[in-house]
Structure formats: C-alpha cells, structure tokens
Amino acid sequence: MEDGRMRVKCNFSGDQKFLENGRCVSKLESMGFRVGQGLIERFTKDTPRFKDELDVMKFICKDFWTSVFKKQIDNLRTNHQGIYVLQDNKFRLLTHLSAGKQYLEHAPKFLAFTCGLVRGALSNLGVKSIVTAEVSVMPACKFQVMIQKM
Amino acid sequence: MAVCIAVIAKENYPLYIRSVPTQGELKFHYTVHTSLDVVEEKISGVGKALADQRELYLGLLYPTEDYKVYGYVTNSKVKFVIVVDSSNTSLRDNEIRSMFRKLHNSFTDVMCNPFYNPGDPIQSKTDLMKWQPLNGL
Numbered sequence: 001m002e003d004g005r006m007r008v009k010c011n012f013s014g015d016q017k018f019l020e021n022g023r024c025v026s027k028l029e030s031m032g033f034r035v036g037q038g039l040i041e042r043f044t045k046d047t048p049r050f051k052d053e054l055d056v057m058k059f060i061c062k063d064f065w066t067s068v069f070k071k072q073i074d075n076l077r078t079n080h081q082g083i084y085v086l087q088d089n090k091f092r093l094l095t096h097l098s099a100g101k102q103y104l105e106h107a108p109k110f111l112a113f114t115c116g117l118v119r120g121a122l123s124n125l126g127v128k129s130i131v132t133a134e135v136s137v138m139p140a141c142k143f144q145v146m147i148q149k150m
Numbered sequence: 151m152a153v154c155i156a157v158i159a160k161e162n163y164p165l166y167i168r169s170v171p172t173q174g175e176l177k178f179h180y181t182v183h184t185s186l187d188v189v190e191e192k193i194s195g196v197g198k199a200l201a202d203q204r205e206l207y208l209g210l211l212y213p214t215e216d217y218k219v220y221g222y223v224t225n226s227k228v229k230f231v232i233v234v235d236s237s238n239t240s241l242r243d244n245e246i247r248s249m250f251r252k253l254h255n256s257f258t259d260v261m262c263n264p265f266y267n268p269g270d271p272i273q274s275k276t277d278l279m280k281w282q283p284l285n286g287l
Contacts, residue, residue: 038262044225045258048205124226124268126160 025112032116033123040121043067053147056125057084064121082147086118087140094139107135111143118143152232152249153217154178157257159269160227162186166272169233182231185211185219189229192221206254207247222250228257 043064050056061073065088075087093110097103111133119131128148135141154169156178169178188211208221213236222230230253232246260266 034264034268037268038264041224041226041258041261045254047225049223049225126227 021109025108028109028112029116029119032113032118033120034116035113036117036120036122037124039068039117040064040124044125050125053127054078056122056127057086057145060118060121061086068117082149084145084147086143086145088143089140091139091141094135094141098138100137102138104135104138107138107141108133111135111141115143118145152234154182154231154233155253156182156231157253157272158182158186158229158231160229161269164271165228178233181214181217181219181233185221185231186229188212188219189221189223189231193223207250209243220246220250222254224254224257230254230257 044059047059047063050059057076057078061076065071065073069088069092071088071090071092073086074089075085077085077087091111093114094107097107097110115131115133119129122129122131122145130146130148132144132146133141134144153173154167156164156168157166159165164179164182167179167182169175189208192208192211206222206224208223211219211221211231213219216236217233218236220232220234222232224230230250232249232253234246260272261268266272
C-alpha cells in the first residue's frame with residue numbers, strides 16, 4: 001500500500017496516474033471488505049437474529065457505525081426497493097481534511113476503505129450489495145448501498 | 151461430553167468437523183448432515199413466535215437412540231452442531247449453551263485472523279485444538 005501511495009505522488013502522465021489511483025482505491029476497498037467481515041462477526045456475537053434487511057441496515061447505521069466511528073449515521077433513506085442512502089454529516093475520516101470544498105478530489109481515497117467495510121459487513125450478514133460514496137461538501141458524505149438480489 | 155462438533159458455513163458445507171476417533175466418523179458426518187434440515191426449519195421459523203426466532207441458540211434438534219443433537223446459528227448464518235452421548239444425562243441446557251458460547255468465541259477469533267479466507271476449511275491448530283471432545287470443552 002505504501003508503494004501504491006508513492007506511485008500516485010510521482011510525476012506520471014495523466015492516464016497512468018489515474019490508473020494507479022484506481023488500483024489503490026479498489027485495493028483499499030477489498031481490504032475494507034475483509035475487515036468488515038471479521039468485525040461484523042465480533043459485533044453480532046451477542047445480538048439476537050435480524051428480522052429483515054431494514055433491521056440489518058439499522059444495525060449498520062447505529063451499532064456498527066458507533067463501534068467504528070464513535071457516532072451514528074445521521075440520516076438513513078431508502079426507496080424500499082433495495083437502495084439505501086446513509087448520510088453522515090461529520091464523517092470522522094474527513095473532518096481533519098477540510099471543512100468545505102478544498103481537497104474534494106482527494107476525498108474518494110479516504111472513503112474507499114469505509115465502502116469496503118460496509119460491503120463486507122453486509123455480505124457476512126447475507127446481504128449482497130454494491131456500496132459507493134459521494135462527497136459534495138466535506139466533512140459530510142453519503143454512502144449509497146444497492147442491494148443485489150441473488 | 152460432546153462426541154462430535156461441526157461448524158457449517160452458510161452455504162451448508164462443513165468448515166470443520168471433529169469427532170471422537172474411536173467411533174465411526176462417517177456416522178457423525180451423516181448425523182450432522184441430516185441435522186441441517188432441522189436447523190433450516192428452525193431458522194425459517196414458519197408460524198413460530200417472534201421471541202423464538204430472535205435467539206441464536208436453537209436447542210435440541212432431535213434425539214436419536216444413542217445421541218442428542220444440539221444446534222446454534224450465528225448472525226452470519228454459520229451453523230454450529232454439537233452431538234452428545236445420550237447416556238450422559240447430567241449435561242444440562244446451560245452447559246450446552248456455554249459450549250456453544252466458547253465455540254462462537256473461537257470461531258470469531260478465526261474469522262478475525264487476517265490469514266484466514268472466509269469460506270475455506272478451518273485449519274487453525276491453536277484455536278481448535280482447544281476443543282477436545284473427549285475432555286469436554
């Protein structure tokens with residue numbers, strides 16, 4: 001991972017830099033995935049079984065987010081058809097970066113691991129999904145979870 | 151004491167089966183396999199009270215003439231099955247529950263091991279050597 005970071009800083013041509021960046025982001029995401037799987041096993045050791053998908057998402061927003069980031073998700077929205085949007089108004093990994101629009105293009109690197117974390121947690125709970133993140137004004141960010149019906 | 155312990159993945163294939171070597175291992179594999187049907191039935195919980203559905207410990211799955219089979223399912227849909235000798239009547243529900251607790255703790259440790267790939271057969275010697283069916287958990 002150190003190697004990947006250094007390569008991004010090097011003065012490569014535009015395309016190559018973009019490629020390296022993409023590879024780093026997906027590597028971070030897959031690391032987050034594995035960590036999420038292990039974490040969820042530990043956190044759900046004593047909780048009762050989940051009733052349905054919404055129950056699982058609420059667990060992620062409250063208990064899981066609190067254990068990892070010491071705060072809850074501020075807003076959970078769903079269209080009841082498999083798309084959930086988790087909004088965090090003061091995302092812990094972005095608060096020290098900036099408080100507005102500065103460094104907006106660097107934000108995805110910091111969100112990739114968390115996207116993987118959520119995807120890994122959901123996958124171990126039996127929910128297959130795709131998680132993406134978007135930032136418009138730091139430190140607020142939105143995680144979009146798309147449930148895949150198997 | 152337990153004569154057989156099995157950890158079964160959510161896709162219903164065994165991650166770990168260990169039984170007392172003196173008796174036929176195949177028989178235990180078969181018992182565990184048939185108990186999966188009962189586990190599925192309990193998990194889907196058609197027509198059961200909500201309280202039953204929320205517990206992780208499934209209780210006695212079914213008794214045979216020689217053995218009693220107990221089940222437990224985690225939130226990640228991994229199933230644990232313990233087979234105990236029927237002649238051992240002194241084993242109470244609480245003891246079975248604590249056996250499952252310890253199993254769950256060891257399994258969580260295996261999951262958190264970064265060298266372990268979820269879905270692979272469990273081969274960790276330190277975590278699982280602790281489960282000695284002969285001496286009890």
